Amino acid sequence: MTSSRKSTLLHLGVLALLVVLFFVLPPYHAGNLSRIMVLAIYAMGYNLLFGYTGLLSLGHAMFFAAGMYGFGLTLNLGGWPVPLAFVAGVVCAGALALVIGLLALRTAGVAFMIVTLMFAQTGYLVVLYFGTYTRGDEGFVIQQAQRMLGGFDLTSETGRYVTALILFAICFLGLARLVQTPFGRTLVAIRENEERTRMLGYDAGSHKLRALIISGAVSGVAGAAYALLFGYVGATFATVQYSIFPLLWVLLGGAGTTIGPLIGVFFMFYLIDTSSTYTNAYMLIAGVVLVLLTVFAPQGLAGELRKRVFKWLP
Amino acid sequence: MAAVSILETRGLTKAYGGVLANSDVNFKLAKGKVTALIGPNGAGKSTFVGMVSGRTEATSGQVFFEGQDISHLPAHKRMQLGLAYTFQITSIFPGLSVHENVALAARRKLGKDSEALEAKVQAVLTRVGIADRAEQIAGDLSYGHQRILEIAMGLAQDPHVFILDEPTQGLAESEVDDFIKLVRSLAGETTILLIEHNMKVVMETADFITVLDQGMVLAEGTPAEIHANADVQAAYLGSTPHA
Amino acid sequence: MEFGPHLMLASLEGAVIAAILSLTAMGLSIVFGVMRVVNVAHGEFFMLGAVLAWYVTSALGGHPALGFVAALLIVPVLVAAIAATADRLILKRINYDADRTIVGTIGILYIIQQTTLMTFGPDARPVEAPFNTRLSLPWFEFGENGFAMFWPWGLSTTSYKLFVIAAAVVILLGLWMVITRTKIGLVMRATQQDSEMAQAFGVPVGTVYSLVFGLGAGLAALGAVLVVPIQQAHYLMGHDPLLLSFIVVIIGGLGSLPGTIVAAILIGMSDGIISVFFSPTIAKIIATLLVAMVLVFRPQGLLGKTAP
Known part of the structure; x- marks a missing residue:
C-alpha cells in the first residue's frame, strides 16, 4: 500500500471513529468531544502556520476572537441570519490575518512572536474598550432561539455534535489535502530553509502571507463555531492564554502532522478536565507539559510516532 | 568574445560602509559556455554572484539577463526567469x-x-x-x-544560466573528477558560471575565465590566455605554484 | 485641583512607576542582551518577589522596617537562585534555541504562577511600608499678589514613594558600576560580544548564563519588593510588568542598557501621566500597538542605533 493510500485511510478512519464514538459514548463525553473537535479546528489552523510554515505566532487568539465576535456581533446586534453571520466571522478573521500578515511578516523569529503577541494584546484591549457592544470580560450569551439553522436545532447534543463533526471533517480533509499540494510542499520548504526556497524561485513572502491568511481564517471558523455551538462570546477567548493553547496543543500532538492537533487537544482537554476536579490551579498542568515537551519531545506525540513507528504518517 | 552573451553586468558596484567589495564590474557571460570566475580570497567573487542572483543588493550598476534589465527584480523573480544558484555553504x-x-x-x-x-x-x-x-x-x-x-x-x-559557487569545496579527489565530468556533459546544454578555487577544475572545464582582484576585473580570456597573463601571474597564480 | 498641580502629582506617580519599571525591564534587557533569550516568565519572577516579600515580612513580625529590610536582602537572592535553577534544568538542556526557549519559559510562567495560586492563594495581600509619612507638596504661582507659594489640597506624596525612586537610582548606579568596573561585568560583556570566543578564552559560559538569568530575575524581584508596600501581592500581578518590560526593552533597543533606562523613564512617566488624564485602556492600546509598530518598522528600537 502506498503512503498516500495509507494516509487517506487514516483520515477517513479518524472521521469514522468520531462518528462511531457519538453512538457509544455517554452524553457527557460526547459533549466534551464536540468541544474538542471545535478546538481541534483552531489547533489545525495554528498548525498550518506553526507546524508547516515554521512561523511561531503568539497571537492567534486574535483570529479566534475575530471569528467569534464577527459571528456573534453580526448575529446579535446586526440580526444577520446564522450562515451569513458565520461567513462574516470567517471573513473578519481572514481579513485581520491579511492586515497583520502584511505588517508582522516583515519581521522573523523572536520579533515575529513578540509582534503577534502585541497585536493580539491590542485586539484584546479593543474588545474591552468597546465594552458597550462586546460586554467586555463578562461577554454575552447567544440566545438559544438564535442558534437555529434551517429548523435544525444546534443547541441539542446531537445538533452540536453533528455540526462540530461536519466542520471538523471539512477542515481536517481540506488541510490534509492542502499540505500535499505544491503550495503546501513549498510551505514545508520555507520551514526547512527559507533562503534556499527563495533561491529556487519561490516567492517566500507571498507563500507565508497566504499561509497566515488561511491559518487565520480556519482559526476564525473555530471561533465562530464555538460561539454558535456553545452560545457564549467573551473576552477570555482573546487573552494571551488562548494564544498559548493552540501552541500547546500542536506541540503536544505533533507539529507539522495532520492528526497531531486533534490528538493534542484531546489529551490536553482531558488532562485539564481531570485535574480541575482536584485543584483550581489546573494551568499548572499546562506549564509542566510545555516544559516537558520542549525538553524531551519537541516533535510531539504524532511526531515521535512518525519518527519511531509510522514513517508514512502525513 | 565572439559568443553571444546571455548575461551581462554594467558598472556593478557594491560598497559595504566605505569599503568597495566590487567596483564597476563589466562582465559578459557567453551563452552555452562554461565561464569560470577566479581570484584570490576576498576578491569579491561571492559578492558579485550575489548581486547577479539577487541575494545581495547592488549599490549601483545594472544586470541584464537575456536582454532584460533584472537589476531591480527580487531573487525569486530572477530564478523564475531561468537563473539557478547553488550556495557556497x-x-x-x-x-x-x-x-x-x-x-x-x-x-x-x-x-x-x-x-x-x-x-x-x-x-x-x-x-x-x-x-x-x-x-x-x-x-x-x-x-x-x-x-x-x-x-x-x-x-x-x-536553468538557462547555472551559477555554481565553489561547488568542489571540501570534496574528495574522486568526487572532484566526477564533478568535472558532469560539468563537461552539461556544456552546450546550459550556460555555467563557475566560481572555483581548484585550478584543475577550472582548467579542465572552463571555456573562458574572468579574474577578479580587489573587486575589479583584472583579466578576461581563454584559459591559455589567462595562463600567459603576467598580471594574473602576479596577483593570483603566483601564489598557487601547481597551477 | 488645577491642571498644574495635577500634572505634578501625575509626574510623581509616573516617576514611581518608572523607577520600578527600570529595575524590572533592566533584568529582562540584561538576559536578552547577554543570552539572546526572551524570558516570557520574567513577570512571574517579579510576582514571586512580591509574594515572597509577604512571606518574609509576615514570618518575622515586629516593626515593619525589620521585615522589609530582611525581605530586601533575602528575596532577590532567593528568586535569583530559583531562576538559575530553572536555567540549569530547562534552558540549558534545550541549548537556548530561540523558539524552544520561548515555549519553555511560557511553561515556567504557568508553573510559577499556578504553584503560587496553590500555596499563596487567590487573594491579594498587603505588606506594610517601613515608613510612610505623608508629605504635602507646595505649588508656586504668579497670582494677584505676585509670586506665591501655597499647598493645594490633595497634592501630596509619601516618604516611601520618594524612597522607592531613590532606591532604584542607587541600585541602577550600583549595577552600572558592576557591569563596567568589575571582573564579573567584564566576563558578562565578553559573553555578550561572542559567547564562543569567550568560551575559548576560558570563560565558563554555562555558569555565566545561569548567573545572568538569576541576576535578571533578581532585579525583577527587587523591583517587586520595593513596590509591594504600594501595590499588594497577588498571583496574577506579573502580567503587567512583563508587558511593560517588553515594551521598554523593545522601545529602548533590544539588549541596550542605557536605552532600557531612558525608555523605562519615558514609558513609566507617560503611563503615569496618561492614566491620570485618559482612560487606561486607551493608553494601553496605544502602547501595545506602538510597540508592535516599532518592532515592524524599526527593529533596532526607537532609541537604538541604526543597524550598520
Missing part, C-alpha cells in the same frame, strides 16, 4: 528526503503535472548518480553527497 532541506529536495526544485516549473515531475526527478538523480538514495533524509547524507544534491537541485530547474 551547502544549503539543502535537511529534514526532507532527497527526492523531495529535487522535486521542490523541479516543481516550480512542472507544477501539478506529477508524472512529468517524477520523470524529471528520476532523470536528474540518475544523472548525478544518487538515484539509489532518493528516499534518504537529505540531512543524513555525507557532505559530498549533499553537495551533489545541491547541484541536482540546480539542474532540476532546467
